[in-house]
Amino acid sequence: MKDTAPLWLTAPSRFAVLKPQGARLGLALLALLLLATLLALASPGPPPTSHDPAHRADDQADVVLYETIVQGIRGGGSYYPVAAQALRGGDYPMRPFVTFRLPTLAVVQATLPPTTMLILLYALVAGVVFAWYRRLRGAFIRPAPQGIAMALLAGGLVAFVQSELASFHEIWAGLLVALSLAVRRDGKWVEAVAIGLIAMLIRETAALYVAIMAVFAFAEGNRKEAIGWAATLGVFAIVIAAHAHAVSLVVRETDPVSPGWAGLLGFGFFVKTMQLSTALAMAPLWLAAPLVGLALFGWSAWNSALALRTLATLVAYAVLLALFGRADTFYWGLMIAPTLLIGLAFAPDGVRDLIARAQDPRRKITVTRVVR
Template identity: 65%
Template sequence: MATWLAQPSRFARLSRGRARIALALLAILLAATLGALAVPAPPPVSGDPGKRGDDQADVMLYESIVDGVRHGGNYYEVTAAALRAGDYPLRPFVTFRLPTLAVVQAAMPERGVIALLYALAGGVMLAWFARLRPAFVRAPPLVVAILLLAGGMGAFVQAELATFHEIWAGLLVALSLAQRRPGRWMAAVGLGTVALLIRETAALYVVVMAVLAWLEGERREAIAWTGGLALFALALAAHAYAVAQVVTPLDPASPGWAGMLGFGFFVEAMTLSTALRLAPAWLAALLVGLALFGWAAWREPVAIRALATFTAYAVLIGLFGRVDTFYWGLMVAPTLLVGLAFVPDGLRDLIAAAFRRRNITVQRVAS
C-alpha cells in the first residue's frame, strides 16, 4: 500500500498487544456507528419551494427576526413576537439565540451577508489547505483531503441558510482549529470567542481547547481560552436579563433537551450535515466511524484537538439532542470527513503492528 502521509501514523509505533486492542476498539466503533440505522430520523425535506415554511421553518424564523431588526425593531421584542407567531417555546432564555448574528446581519445589505459567508467559507478552505499540505507526500492525497473538506461544507455555502447560527459558528470553529498551532493561538482564541457569541454550543469547543492547552503546559493559552469563556458568561447573563423583560409566565416552555438518543444519533447528525447524506445509510455510518479513526491516526497536535472536539459533541448530541436538533452536528461538520484521508496509512500501520512477528534472539552458551 502506497504511503500517503509524510510521517508514520500514530499507530506505527504501537506494540503488537496494543495494536490488537486498537483493532478491536475500531471494530467496536464501526459496529456502534450502525446504531444510526435504529434512531428516529427527522422529517424528510420535500424540496418543494411552496412548502419552504415546513421544510425550513427555523430558517424563516431567523430571517423574520433579522428583517424586523433591520427595520428598526428591538431584537428581543422582535424575537419574542416571532417565536409566539411561530408557536415556538420562549422559556428558558436559551430558546432566544444570542443577538450577535441578527444585529450584524441587520446592519448589512443582504448581498453583503452572503458575500461575507462565502468569504468565511473560502477562508476555511484556504486555512485547511495550508494546514494539510505538509501532511502528505504527494499532491493526489492532498486533493482527496480538500475534496473531503468540501464534502463537509456543502451546507455552509447555501445562501438560504445564511441566517442559521450553526452555519457561521461551525465555520468559525473550523477556522479556529486550523489556525491554532503550538505557540500561535491568539487568532484561534479570537475566532473561537466570536463563535461563542453567535452560538452558545460553541462553548464546548472552547472548553476542549482550554483543557488541552492546560494539559500540554500551555498556561497562557489556557488562560486566554478561559478568558473567552468569561466574556461569553457575561454576555449570556446580559442576554438572560434582556429575555426576562419580554417573556411572560404564560409563554410556552421548551420540552427540554434530554433526548438520550445515543451515539447513533450523533452519527446520523453528521451524515445529514455532510455529503454523506447522498450515500446509503449503512455506508455513511461506517464512513463517520472511519473518519474518527483517521483523525486518531494523524500524528499532529491539531488532530488530537479535532478528535477531542468531535468526541465532546458526540456526547452532547447523543445525550441532549432531539430529533429536531440534528443540526447541532453543523458545529463540527466542516472538518469531520477530512479524517478519511488519514485512514489508508493509519489502517496499514495498525494492521502491520498488530500482526508483527516477534523477534527471537538466539544466544550460544559455551559449555
C-alpha cells in the first residue's frame, strides 16, 4: 500500500505502520471506546447549583472551606488547628488524615495578598499556554491545525482562570502537572521534576503523575532522571508522614470518619468529570462524551514520547476516578483537564491512518475469458 501523506501532523501517526488486521482491530477498539463514553449518560454527577450568590456556601462548600482556613491563618492561627476547626464547623469528615489538605497552598495564600495570588495564577496559566505552544509548534504542518490545538488547550483551561476557584488545590496542581509535562524533554528534566514536586506539595494526588514519569524514565534507561523523580517521591513521603502526625494532634476520637473513596462509579464517571472540567460543559453530554473518547484516541495517535507520557497520565487518572471517585469529588478531573482536549487535534490523522491501513492492499485480479 502506498503511504499517504499526513493530514495535519508533520509525521505519520502511530497507526500508519499497522498491518490491515491490526488497523481493523484498532478501528473496532475506537468504536468500542466511543460507545463506552456514553456510559456517562447514566453516571451520577454533582448536585445542581443554584448560581445564586446568596447560596454560595452551599454551591461551593469546599471553596468556602478553603477560604475560611486561609482567613484563619491570616488572623494569626496555625494551619492545623484552624483547618480542624473549619472542618469540624462544616461537619466534614476528619479521619483519616488525608481528609486534611497539605498546608502549602493555604499558608502561601495567607501570606500573600489576594491580588498577588491572582497574578500568580494567571501567570501560571500563561506559562502553561506558552510551554505547550512551544511543544506543539513542530507537531503540525500548517499554522491552522496548531491554532486549533491551542484553542483546544484553552478549552481545557476554562476553569483555571476563574478567580473564585483560586483556593482550590486542584486548580494549581493541575496547571503544574500540565506545565511539568510540557517542559520535560530528553536530557532536560530537572525543571519538570521540580514542578512535579511543587504539584505534590499542593495536592497529594499529583504523586500519581510523578510516579508515571519515574516509570517512563526508568523504562527508557534515563537513570539520572528516574532517580530525580524517585527522589521527589521520597521527599513527598517524608512530608506526608509529618502531615499525618500533625493531623493526629488536632483530631479527636469523636470526629467523623470519611465514608471512603471506593466509589466504583466506572469509566462513565471519568467521562462526565472531563465534561464538567472543560469547555465541553457547554455541550450536551451525548455530544461531549464521545469527544472525550476521541481526545484520548488522539493522544494515542501522535507518535511522540510526550504523547505517550500524556496518555499514560490521562489513563491513570481515569482509572483513579473510575475506581475511587465519588459524585462529590468530580473536581479530581481538574488534575488532567488542561491537556485532555488537545488530543482532538491529533485524532484526524489517527482515524485516517487506521482507515487507510485497514483496507486490503492486495489488488484483485479479474480474469476474463474471450471466446473467438
